[in-house]
Amino acid sequence: SSVPLNYLVRLRGGPLTQHEYNSRLSGVDGTHTVSVPYTDDSGTNRAYQMRYATCSQRGYYPEAADKLNQDAYAALERFRGREDEFVFAVFDGHGECGTECAVFARDRVPMEMACREFGDVEGYCAAFEATNAALRKSDIDDALSGTTGIVAHIRGRELYVINVGDSRATMGMTQTSESGVESVETFDLSSDQTPFRKDECERVKQYGARVLTL
Incomplete structure (x- = not known):
């Protein structure tokens, strides 16, 4: 055109x-291209190429045109000094101090993860909880502010996804039909933690919250 x-x-x-x-x-x-080493099922050392890119777009609010971008992200190669380990994370802040909360979590969560074992689910939970506790003790006013968090932790051919709140990770896979037509099918790698999920709705109500539809 x-x-x-x-x-x-x-x-x-x-x-x-x-x-x-x-x-x-x-x-x-x-776009960044990195080589990810791994050991296959036969014990042979191999590697695959992984490409990644980052982009963050500040939201548009007509009543607050200069509102800060409340998103923060991390793309960490050679996590913990390992050639085969990577961390990708997004934190979506909300509230008056949402930007500060998101940046704090971006810096703190990987640090908390670094001292825990790869694939340790309880360790991932502990890393998020430790970050939350540190945020509460910081000078950031988080009374009515906070952040979501979604983290993808890769080592070799293994992937763990950890999340809090409603930021979501998805995976796209190329599928070829019998007629040879290619298409991309997407899969969710996380479950949004919101009151729309029954277990989360019950959890917050146990702590005295009221769940309302407005």
């Missing part, structure tokens, strides 16, 4: 020009 992109944005009803949209993006530094 010969129509300028900034015009296309407005033509489709968007409130932002392309320049304004781009100014809300952060963390865009291209």
Whole structure:
């Protein structure tokens, strides 16, 4: 199309020009390719190529056009000094101090994970709980603010996903039909922790919360 992109944005009803949209993006530094070593079932050392990229877009609030981006993320190669270990995480803050909460969790959760064993589910829970306790003791006002958290911990061919709140991890797999047509099928790797989930609804009510539909 010969129509300028900034015009296309407005033509489709968007409130932002392309320049304004781009100014809300952060963390865009291209695609990274890394080699991930692993040992296969026969004991042979192998490696596969993994590509990743990061991008964060500040939300658009007409009544608060300059509202800070409340998201924080981490993309850590060679986690704990291991060539085969990686951590990818996203934290979505909320409330007046949501940005500070998200940044705090981004810095603290990997540190808490580093001193625990890979694949230790109880250890992952302890890392999140320790982060929450440290946040409560910090100078950040978290009375009405906080953050979600979703972490993917990779070592070799193993993957563990840990989450709190409603940030979600998904996986896409290429499928080929009998006729040879390729498509991408997505799978959720986490379950949103919200009152829409029965067990979470019951949990918060046990602590005295009221769950209302507005």
